[in-house]
Amino acid sequence: MSGKGLFGRLFGGKSEEPAPPALSEAESDAVAVPPVPEIAEEETVVADDPRPAEIVAEAPQSWLTRLKSGLTKSSSKLTQGLGDLFTKRKLDDDALEDLEDLLITTDLGVGTAARVTKRLAKTRFGQDVSADEIKQVLAEEVAQILAPVAKPLQPDFSRKPHVVLVVGVNGSGKTTTIGKMAKLYKDQGRQVSLAAGDTFRAAAVEQLKVWGERTHCPVFARDTGADAAGLAFDAMAEARARGDDLLFIDTAGRLQNKADLMEELRKVVRVIKKQDETAPHDVLLVLDATVGQNAHSQVEVFKDIVDVSGLILTKLDGTARGGVLVALAEKFALPVHAIGVGEKAEDLRPFDAQAFARSLVGLD
Ligand SMILES: Nc1nc2c(ncn2[C@@H]2O[C@H](COP(=O)(O)OP(=O)(O)OP(=O)(O)O)[C@@H](O)[C@H]2O)c(=O)[nH]1
Ligand SMILES: [Mg+2]
Numbered sequence: 001m002s003g004k005g006l007f008g009r010l011f012g013g014k015s016e017e018p019a020p021p022a023l024s025e026a027e028s029d030a031v032a033v034p035p036v037p038e039i040a041e042e043e044t045v046v047a048d049d050p051r052p053a054e055i056v057a058e059a060p061q062s063w064l065t066r067l068k069s070g071l072t073k074s075s076s077k078l079t080q081g082l083g084d085l086f087t088k089r090k091l092d093d094d095a096l097e098d099l100e101d102l103l104i105t106t107d108l109g110v111g112t113a114a115r116v117t118k119r120l121a122k123t124r125f126g127q128d129v130s131a132d133e134i135k136q137v138l139a140e141e142v143a144q145i146l147a148p149v150a151k152p153l154q155p156d157f158s159r160k161p162h163v164v165l166v167v168g169v170n171g172s173g174k175t176t177t178i179g180k181m182a183k184l185y186k187d188q189g190r191q192v193s194l195a196a197g198d199t200f201r202a203a204a205v206e207q208l209k210v211w212g213e214r215t216h217c218p219v220f221a222r223d224t225g226a227d228a229a230g231l232a233f234d235a236m237a238e239a240r241a242r243g244d245d246l247l248f249i250d251t252a253g254r255l256q257n258k259a260d261l262m263e264e265l266r267k268v269v270r271v272i273k274k275q276d277e278t279a280p281h282d283v284l285l286v287l288d289a290t291v292g293q294n295a296h297s298q299v300e301v302f303k304d305i306v307d308v309s310g311l312i313l314t315k316l317d318g319t320a321r322g323g324v325l326v327a328l329a330e331k332f333a334l335p336v337h338a339i340g341v342g343e344k345a346e347d348l349r350p351f352d353a354q355a356f357a358r359s360l361v362g363l364d
Helices: 005-010 053-058 061-070 072-085 093-105 110-124 131-149 174-186 202-215 228-242 258-275 294-305 324-332 353-360
Strands: 162-167 192-197 246-251 282-288 310-314 336-340 348-350
Touching (some): 072 093, 174 246, 174 282, 192 202, 246 258
Parallel strands (some): 192 246
């Protein structure tokens, strides 16, 4: 087993280095600012986990448990719907139609709903089916759709820095996600810095600073109202001079005015390229899963503005609309790097197609 564990390897980037010491309790408690959740220690592995010992040891069950409980709202909507539909019922045309409608209401998308019903019609038409059998088929289909997009972020640390631009509408979880990722890579021994490119709200800068203090990552910030592109340029110069492995650039997400947002984000990208024409190396679009189908239009809008390279879905714990991830995967085929199932640092994890699919439909 590598020192970094499965989690570390999934998020690990291209080169190998020994894992650094984790934050000590005293260190992690040093800055206690309310809006930024505590950084907790990893939980211990539960003994009766059915998975192979190596996997259990490397991927603490706490994450799987967290994923499942995070997706409870989504899975219970589906489970309840399936239970209502398929208690001693033959799979006839009516049942298939009801099933398709149910799947659409759970945000899985029309394509997925059609595929699942088609497959069931082919294999089980006229037979008695149970809700559990349907769940199995659904989980398999969903995992198949998600497998090609489940791609971990792969920073190339030799770029010094690998630049990650983080975009998304207000409140989608950008700053929190940056904080979570900063903690993650710091724990792998990486030199990480953060740029407070959301210069519109003082609170936004403060929030990033708190994450910076908690994770011991320098935060490049300026006063409210400063030019975001200028800030990104200087932050990058500083990160290069220091030889940082990774630079996360936070941005403002004022979608109310697309023209302004477009101009600002494009300018940020332009100036970054002046220092390294291959940067930004990743442009992550952070989407709040609670908005459901609205996430589709957010992807369209941001794809118009910047070259979105991957998605992160947040707040999957607070919604019954987790199925939207499947619909997004089917429509846009953009990599899904990670998902957020809570506000804490450890609530962001690399996206795993199989685990997500089974959790979403409420299977163990
Ligand atoms: N439950 C839950 N809450 C989350 C998650 N990710 C972020 N949040 C919360 O969502 C709220 C908004 O998150 P921010 O990180 O401030 O969002 P932002 O995109 O930076 O917002 P702006 O700076 O206003 O554009 C905060 O209260 C976060 O704690 C998640 O995965 N689950
Ligand atoms: Mg923010």
